[in-house]
Amino acid sequence: MGKRPVVIGGAILAIMLLGFLAFQAFENAAVYYYTITEAASLEINGQKIRIKGEVLQDTVTYDPQKPLLGFSLSDGHSELPVKYEGVMPDNFGHAQEAILEGVLTETGLNADKLMLQCPSKYEGV
């Protein structure tokens, strides 16, 4: 038997394996980018979304015992209430923009990831 069929067979098998793994992984891992205005009219389907907006500092509540951080995010047109289960970041009080990842519910966004963009005198790291 020549080498060629073995090589081609192996390659097909390898690609199928990767495809299978990727397909399995994709379902739970996909995070869709939406704007706040788009999110307001989105149906609630358990899909993970990523949203960027301005933190309205006068809406911030924080319970360190849980810990649970709550605030509203705005894009200038609409607002979206956010709950984030985690420690309030050091620089949250100065945050202008925040990027959040989570699942949309009846009461707003349940976020599990929070990234801040702060005015900094330092160049990006």
Added chain:
Amino acid sequence: MSIFGSALLWLTFFSGLGAILLGIWALAKQRRDLLGYSRRLSLISVWSVVGAAGLMLLAFLTDDFSLAYVARHSCRSLPLVYKISAFWAGQAGSLLLWNLILALSLGHIHGGQKYRADDLDIKVSILPNAVRLLFNIILLFLSQPFAPADPIPRDGAGLNPMLQSLGMVIHPPILFVGFSCCLIPIATAVAELLWNPGRREWMKQARPWALSAWGMLTLGIVTGGLWAYTELGWGGYWAWDPVENASLFPWLTLSAFLHALLLPDGFVGKGMLSYCLAGLTSLLVIFGTYLTRSGVLDSVHAFSNERMGNVFLGALVIMAFFIIGLACYRRKHLLGTRNSQRTTDGKTALLAASIVLFVLIFAGVFLGTVFPLISHVFLEREVLLDESFFSTISLPLFISLFVLMGAHTSRKRASLVIRVLVGLLAGAISYLATGGHMLGSISFAAAAWALAGQIMELLGTLLGNRDRRRIGAIASHLGLILMLIGITGSSVFVDEIYQVVEPGDTLEFGGYVLEYTGLQVQWGIDRYKVETELTIGRGGKVRGTLSSSKTFFEANDQPHTDVGIFTTPVEDLYLNLAGWQGQTAHLHIKRLALVSWIWAGAAVVLLGVLVLLRGDRNARST
């Protein structure tokens, strides 16, 4: 200072360009007399970038804030070690550092007797010099390290406190040494295919560079993880961030390349496979820089600059066309003769399978990383893939690699039985200990199976011929197994609590008794620090302390958190002072198993690579 620095950068640019053009012309016309001039120009280019970097260092050490770059990244009160590391804290400085390190490896090639023979050094230097040209263009036009400050400030802005950490002192230079070495294997291939197509030696020349690159990348990736773990305050060391992945890409393809070099010479397509992997590695190094600099993907590390991104992308396309074109042009040379050896033994098949796995992991992680760009084009909405994608796709493949690693040892029945038993036992124990964590148990089983195999190999070699290369290879694999154990342990056995405590409170966590006594405030000239220290007790005895603090700076709104880590060989306790009201503190405490095995494993890997390089050198000289 500004003028001297810029002049040196122009000098390195023109002499580098001259070295390439003169070198190519002289090689084409077979004018050996001119080759000496090309070498000299290349060396001038090396020395002038050394001079430019020296000037930059001098500017940092003497607080010369007439340079905008120094004023932005340093200040008078900064400790000496961070004045040095502030050199690569920003965009322009880190590109200058990379340029410097690549130049130094070129200097090494020009200086080596082995390379001087037959003017190989000039042939090999063409490609790295071309990459340096790219950096020089950026340093001259897009990100100028020697731009003057206007007006000259009395003191600099200082270094971001997050970068004031030992990890950030050593992580970038190590990674750049790794990246620079990554470019040499393909450079040796290009030199041979263009000017000595009859010879088949490039793979031998490439091996020490590939090994060094691999060792340095391993160390660079691990120090980056160590920095994230000790500095970023979320209690992890790897997050599948695009920039982290960018350093993993060349590591994966380089691992595949190193295994491809071990294939027997008669293996059909060995040359082509090695060439493609070396080429891919070099492209990925440039791509990684593109990813970091262009800001096309949201990342914690991004220095976004769109124009610079386009320059990198352009260079990447040119380089890819060149590498692919050369492979097509010299395909006969790379594919070897048709009547090569046809029988394949078991060990060769295992090697080939490991190469396939490395490439698959690379493909999966790569597609996942650039998926937001792909989906932007095809789905008209950006879709990001979070960490779970990367774990799901890569962990089974990584574990399979360790299964192969254990299989690629002695064929004796007794050895096989021992390995299988050890693996099954480890799997069963961890299945019970984790409460049925399937992937974790399989991972521990694979690690134990590979560990047993490698230890028996090591003993066999130590009792037998004591071949340094064999010992080095086994040691670096042993180090990787230790890292797998650490990674699995710290992913499977994690728990954490958030606790609000009053002074005098004790809390029990994971068999430890932690006592909180209150907060202390320390005042500095331009900062104040709020700190807490917990006493760690276990079994009625005090085992140590755990302290975490937040520092507030006068000049900056953003406080800096220092986390506390209490390390034992079995587990780490991790404390983050999350906040407080009066003396009431909000603590985040985390317990991760076996983290220190990752760092220890990396040290063993590195030791193995050093022994291997030493063994290679001895084998060549005899």
